[in-house]
Every structure is written in C-alpha cells, then in structure tokens.
Amino acid sequence: xxxxxxxxxxxxxxxxxxxxxxxxxxxxxxxxxxxxxxxxxxxxxxxxxxxxxxxxxxxxxxxxxxxxxxxxxxxxxxxxxxxxxxxxxxxxxxxxxxxxxxxxxxxxxxxxxxxxxxxxxxxxxxxxxxxxxxxxxxxxxxxxxxxxxxxxxxxxxxxxxxxxxxxxxxxxxxxxxxxxxxxxxxxxxxxxxxxxxxxxxxxxxxxxxxxxxxxxxx
Amino acid sequence: xxxxxxxxxxxxxxxxxxxxxxxxxxxxxxxxxxxxxxxxxxxxxxxxxxxxxxxxxxxxxxxxxxxxxxxxxxxxxxxxxxxxxxxxxxxxxxxxxxxxxxxxxxxxxxxxxxxxxxxxxxxxxxxxxxxxxxxxxxxxxxxxxxxxxxxxxxxxxxxxxxxxxxxxxxxxxxxxxxxxxxxxxxxxxxxxxxxxxxxxxxxxxxxxxxxxxxxxxx
Numbered sequence: 298x299x300x301x302x303x304x305x306x307x308x309x310x311x312x313x314x315x316x317x318x319x320x321x322x323x324x325x326x327x328x329x330x331x332x333x334x335x336x337x338x339x340x341x342x343x344x345x346x347x348x349x350x351x352x353x354x355x356x357x358x359x360x361x362x363x364x365x366x367x368x369x370x371x372x373x374x375x376x377x378x379x380x381x382x383x384x385x386x387x388x389x390x391x392x393x394x395x396x397x398x399x400x401x402x403x404x405x406x407x408x409x410x411x412x413x414x415x416x417x418x419x420x421x422x423x424x425x426x427x428x429x430x431x432x433x434x435x436x437x438x439x440x441x442x443x444x445x446x447x448x449x450x451x452x453x454x455x456x457x458x459x460x461x462x463x464x465x466x467x468x469x470x471x472x473x474x475x476x477x478x479x480x481x482x483x484x485x486x487x488x489x490x491x492x493x494x495x496x497x498x499x500x501x502x503x504x505x506x507x508x509x510x511x512x513x514x515x
Numbered sequence: 516x517x518x519x520x521x522x523x524x525x526x527x528x529x530x531x532x533x534x535x536x537x538x539x540x541x542x543x544x545x546x547x548x549x550x551x552x553x554x555x556x557x558x559x560x561x562x563x564x565x566x567x568x569x570x571x572x573x574x575x576x577x578x579x580x581x582x583x584x585x586x587x588x589x590x591x592x593x594x595x596x597x598x599x600x601x602x603x604x605x606x607x608x609x610x611x612x613x614x615x616x617x618x619x620x621x622x623x624x625x626x627x628x629x630x631x632x633x634x635x636x637x638x639x640x641x642x643x644x645x646x647x648x649x650x651x652x653x654x655x656x657x658x659x660x661x662x663x664x665x666x667x668x669x670x671x672x673x674x675x676x677x678x679x680x681x682x683x684x685x686x687x688x689x690x691x692x693x694x695x696x697x698x699x700x701x702x703x704x705x706x707x708x709x710x711x712x713x714x715x716x717x718x719x720x721x722x723x724x725x726x727x728x729x730x731x732x733x
Binding site: 298299300301302303304305307308309320321323325327328330331332333334337338340342343344345346347348349351362371372375391395422423426427429430431433434435438444445447459461462463464466472473486487489490491492493495496497498499500501503505506507508509512513514 | 516518519520521522523525526527538541542543545546547548549550551552555556558560561562563564565566570580583590593602613628633638640644645647648649651652653656662663665679680681682689690691701704705707708709710711713714715716717718721723724725726727730731732
C-alpha cells in the first residue's frame with residue numbers, strides 16, 4: 298500500500314467481523330509498530346493481546362458501563378446535541394454517526410477478535426502513540442480495521458488491570474486499547490477541517506502562507 | 516513510497532541542511548497530518564511553524580540549556596554510562612550515537628529550516644501524536660528528515676510560549692516540537708528489541724505464540 302493512501306484512509310474502524318486474525322499478521326503489525334522512534338530510543342512499551350472470550354466479555358461490560366458514564370458527564374453536551382439538535386445540521390449528523398459507532402463497539406466489544414492493550418512509561422505518550430499509529434496504518438494495509446480508545450483507562454483502570462493481570466499504574470502506565478478485526482465497511486478519505494485553519498506561522502494566530510482547498514490525496 | 520518502507524525507515528533524523536522547505540511541501544505534510552483520527556473526531560490540535568531566524572536563535576539557546584539541565588539530572592545515568600562504560604558495549608555505543616545526535620541538534624537548532632510546535636487539549640496526547648507521526652512519515656516520503664522532542668516543554672515551557680506568542684498552558688497544551696529539514700544522512704531500518712519480547716498474550720507476562728527473528732521488511 299502507498300504511504301499516502303494509508304495516511305489518508307486509516308481511520309477509526311470500529312465495526313468488525315468476529316473472524317480471527319492470524320498470528321503472522323499480528324507479528325507483522327507488531328514488527329512495524331516497534332520500528333517507530335521513542336524518546337532516546339528507549340523502547341519503553343508493552344503490548345498485550347487479548348483474544349480470550351471470558352476476558353473480552355468482562356472487558357465489554359466495563360467498556361459499556363464506562364461509555365454510559367461518560368455520556369452522562371463529559372460527553373453530555375454531545376448527547377444533548379444528538380437528542381435536541383437540528384437533524385440536518387452536519388455537526389449533528391456527524392455526532393450521531395460517531396455515537397452510533399461508539400455504541401456498536403460498547404455492545405460488541407467481546408465479539409472483536411483482538412483487543413490490544415498498550416503501556417508506556419510515565420509521561421511516555423510521545424514514545425508510545427507513534428508506535429500504535431504505525432500498527433494501525435499497517436493494519437489498514439493488511440485489510441484490518443482498528444480503533445484506538447482510552448475509555449477503559451478513564452473510569453475503570455484498576456478493574457481492567459486486574460482482568461489483564463497487569464501491574465498497578467506506576468512503573469508502567471496503561472495508555473490505550475486498540476480494537477483489531479476485519480472490517481464490515483470500507484475505507485474512504487476522512488473529512489477534516491482544512492489544515493491551514495489550524496496552523497500558524499511564526500507566532501500563534503498568525504496565518505500560514507499556504508492553503509489546502511481539497512484533500513491532496515488521491 | 517510504500518507504507519512498510521516508511522514505517523521501517525522513518526526515525527529521528529536530527530542532522531539536516533539549512534535549505535528551506537517549500538510551502539507546497541509543508542502543505543502536503545499538514546494535509547496528511549490532519550487525516551489522522553482524533554478522539555470523537557474533534558481535531559483539537561494547533562500547529563505553529565517557526566522559520567524566523569531570530570525566534571529560532573532564541574529557541575536554540577533554551578533548547579541547549581534544557582538539554583544540559585537534563586543531562587545533569589534525568590539523563591545522568593546515561594551520561595555516566597557514556598563516560599565510564601565499556602567502549603565496545605553495544606549499549607554504550609548506541610548511547611554515544613544518540614547523545615552526539617542530540618548534542619548536534621542543541622548546537623544547531625537555529626540552523627534547522629523549520630521548527631514545528633504542536634498543541635493538543637489536556638489529556639489529548641492520543642489525539643495529537645498520531646497526526647504528528649503521520650507528518651513525520653509523509654516527510655520521509657518527501658525526502659525530509661524529522662525528529663520529535665518534548666524537551667522545550669520539560670524545562671522552559673513559559674519562555675518558549677512567550678517567544679511563540681502562544682497562550683499559557685491551559686485550554687491548549689504544548690506537547691512537542693518537530694524539527695524538519697533535508698537530511699545529511701540516509702535512512703536505514705532501525706534496530707529494535709524484537710516485538711515478541713515486549714508483547715504478552717491474554718495476561719501480563721504470558722508469552723505470545725508468534726515471534727519475529729528478523730525485521731519483516733524489506
């Protein structure tokens with residue numbers, strides 16, 4: 298797969314089939330992931346792949362509970378928008394789509410074939426997340442859909458760590474879960490706010506001298 | 516460029532030439548960057564490109580001071596290893612190489628043509644760092660070398676924000692700087708600890724059923 302195709306079409310792909318992912322594919326994803334740079338090339342990361350049905354079922358219940366809690370608090374304004382907003386407003390339409398996809402995941406997390414949990418060192422986000430994004434890009438090239446979520450580490454961290462037999466937060470910090478499976482949908486180019494609208498030149502607020510009127514790929 | 520080539524060969528490339536980077540190239544990097552997924556597709560990121568010589572000179576002084584401070588504290592054990600370690604020990608050799616590269620950057624930061632600063636929302640690391648890694652991968656395809664560092668936001672955050680005219684840490688959190696320029700060296704496949712040594716199956720500590728004896732690319 299061409300790099301730009303991967304960069305433009307890899308996006309949160311939550312709805313996947315229950316079909317298992319072969320070991321050799323997982324090995325390829327992981328080998329690509331660990332090529333990413335890390336601070337001082339220290340490679341302080343750990344990855345845990347969950348395929349066990351009983352564990353996935355326990356995790357699904359926590360994920361579903363966590364999403365309900367967030368929908369009632371941090372995401373309340375979005376949920377209000379979905380319920381009360383103009384059905385023709387593009388923002389409302391987008392919020393509904395994202396929410397439906399998140400709800401699908403909450404209800405079906407145990408049916409996702411592989412759940413990958415990832416740890417870094419304290420303040421090691423800049424070292425871990427590039428490797429995870431490499432894994433997601435490689436997954437696209439392998440025909441796999443992925444989505445990254447931090448939800449389980451917002452509300453139910455210790456319960457999740459207990460299920461995983463993982464050490465308490467300290468030396469290692471759990472930072473994300475990535476769902477992995479063969480997608481039911483297709484990849485398109487993601488719509489985004491044009492980059493010149495979120496970029497400055499030399500001083501905060503000062504516009505850049507270039508602009509992007511349309512996605513530059515394909 | 517093939518995706519796997521980019522994933523295997525994009526690494527910290529600090530030594531670059533002073534040649535400027537054309538606007539259309541920066542636009543392509545940024546357009547690729549904003550295609551990355553972000554939590555709830557909220558795209559809460561800001562990017563500031565510094566090319567101004569006076570600002571880069573001020574930033575170089577802070578970067579150099581910050582590195583010296585870290586070398587005397589957080590990185591002291593590595594610096595001791597470099598000074599006292601066995602000159603034939605691969606770990607010592609690697610530490611020396613990384614340190615020499617970091618020192619080059621500290622002494623020459625003002626000569627790097629483009630310094631990119633990036634902000635996310637509080638706890639928004641998982642949304643910002645994939646986009647930055649996309650930018651670094653695209654830069655490789657464009658023949659550009661990049662390196663990501665958080666150093667300026669470890670020791671001299673407010674002074675840096677003042678130089679950039681950026682708001683104090685709060686609504687927006689500065690998370691990284693990326694250096695961008697045409698490299699003096701070449702890209703090779705990075706050596707890494709094999710991925711099966713940092714991966715577990717179903718329970719922390721439980722080995723995975725696959726292994727990677729050699730890099731799977733090229």
